[in-house]
Amino acid sequence: MKKIAFILIFLLLSTLNFSLAEKTVLIDKYHDTDNWWGDPEGTGRVLFQELYSMGFRSRVSTVPFSEESLKGIDIVVLWNPNNPLEQSEIDVLVRYVNNGGSLLILGSNDMDMIDPTRDSINLVLKNFGIRMMKNGTDDPTNRKGCSCTPIIHNLLKHPINEGVNSIILYKPASLEIKGNAIAIARGDNDTFSIGSEPIGGENVIIVAVYEEGKGKVAVIGSSFIFDNGKIGDMDNKQFARNLFAWLGNDSSLALPSWLLYLGIVIAIFIVYILYLKKIGIKNKI
16 A cells, blocks of 8 residues: 555656646847837746746747747747847748747737838738737727726637636737637627727737647737736736646646645645555554
């Protein structure tokens, strides 16, 4: 019985170690001349505190995308880039996803993202059936504060939306999809986008994803959803946990690490009780 108990404990600890295996998230700073967005020590501090507890680690990149710069990277994040991608970088990112990598792009409305940058991002995204539109989104009956802060509650059943009732965004652009891409967050009947490409209602797509094999792409129309000032609103934090767990190809990552450890402790305790009962039975005999 003791041997069985040790084997069970070993298997449980091995499972925990696998669940908490580190995933590396690369934050692109080369295309962010403001050097502000998504900094793990700055505007992305709260997000990355969550991600660190899930077993992620971060790496900030200040060089162009290349095969070399993406070696060992599990998730690439473009957080509101304001410099266009070069064609060589576009090709590298497409190959990266096709080879099983995960890509997250956080955009912005037509006032905060210049056309050349949006166009270069769309050259990447067209390979995965997603396009970032040139507009800005509002919802007059579901917003917090100004007209550029819509609350989105029309969510598709998807692992990223597990336990999420609504998310709030700031200055989001809407997205267009085709092919194998799917919309997992849309507007409702009175949501609308204005600008060069106006649309309304459930045609307003705020979050879209693509998946082929292990390769994954997620696009969010807003860059503010995960910054320190917004991640605590609505269900943005749980949405973030789910999103990175999905991109990291491990749904167990969405669970808080303390919960995984608690499960191990409970399992060990049960094995120990069974062992004591076994010893008690032997003593009676």
